[in-house]
Amino acid sequence: NAGVTQTPKFQVLKTGQSMTLQCAQDMNHNSMYWYRQDPGMGLRLIYYSASEGTTDKGEVPNGYNVSRLNKREFSLRLESAAPSQTSVYFCASSDRGDNEQFFGPGTRLTVL
Amino acid sequence: QKEVEQNSGPLSVPEGAIASLNCTYSDRGSQSFFWYRQYSGKSPELIMSIYSNGDKEDGRFTAQLNKASQYVSLLIRDSQPSDSATYLCAVRGWGGTSYGKLTFGQGTILTVHP
Secondary structure, three states: OOOEEEEOOEEEEOOOOOEEEEEEEOOOOOEEEEEEEEOOOEEEEEEEEOOOOOOEEOOOOOOEEEEEOOOOEEEEEEOOOOHHHOEEEEEEEEOOOOOOOEEOOOEEEEEO | OOOEEEOOOOEEEEOOOOEEEEEEEOOOOOOEEEEEEEOOOOOOEEEEEEOOOEEEEEOOEEEEEEOOOOEEEEEEOOOOHHHOEEEEEEEEOOOHHHOOOEEEOOOEEEEEEO
16 A cells, blocks of 8 residues: 555745645545644644545635545645745545544645 | 744753643633644654543653643653654634644644753
């Protein structure tokens, strides 16, 4: 099992460009999450999907959109990237909302 | 006010000592508490979860929970250089818009020196 995979691992964007971060899990988990991690800030929840077909905003949703494509895949889209979105993005999954979350390796995004 | 706060670091301990990491939270209804370890440049991995007041031991790690004081801690006994990492406290919310979501503290950097 690969667990949680994320692509790409690194990305550099210019202000105003768009991109989609991909996340997939092979653990048959119901719930999936997107976090961003900035120095000294811990992990902050951007969006989550409690189950296939549902998505909800987290703590810092502005500037992002998500799609729960199927049970395995949960993507995060930046429509018009801004320097404030420079961060490390982690995807996570759990089999239920109240169970342990497993994290992917992360995507390091720089917006110039 | 930050919902989950961890003791400021970095924390430096000698090899073989006990490392003590502390965390306080504001949502009094929280029921689930987690400690994650994150090595530099890597993703967080769960090392302990605790749901009831008291102590929970797993090898060299002991998690302690006091819901009345809204306090959770992690003790690492016989600290090793391989324990050097950032430790993240996470709390699962219960009330209002926090329901079911994990809120993380800012992390405490631990360095174990030989």
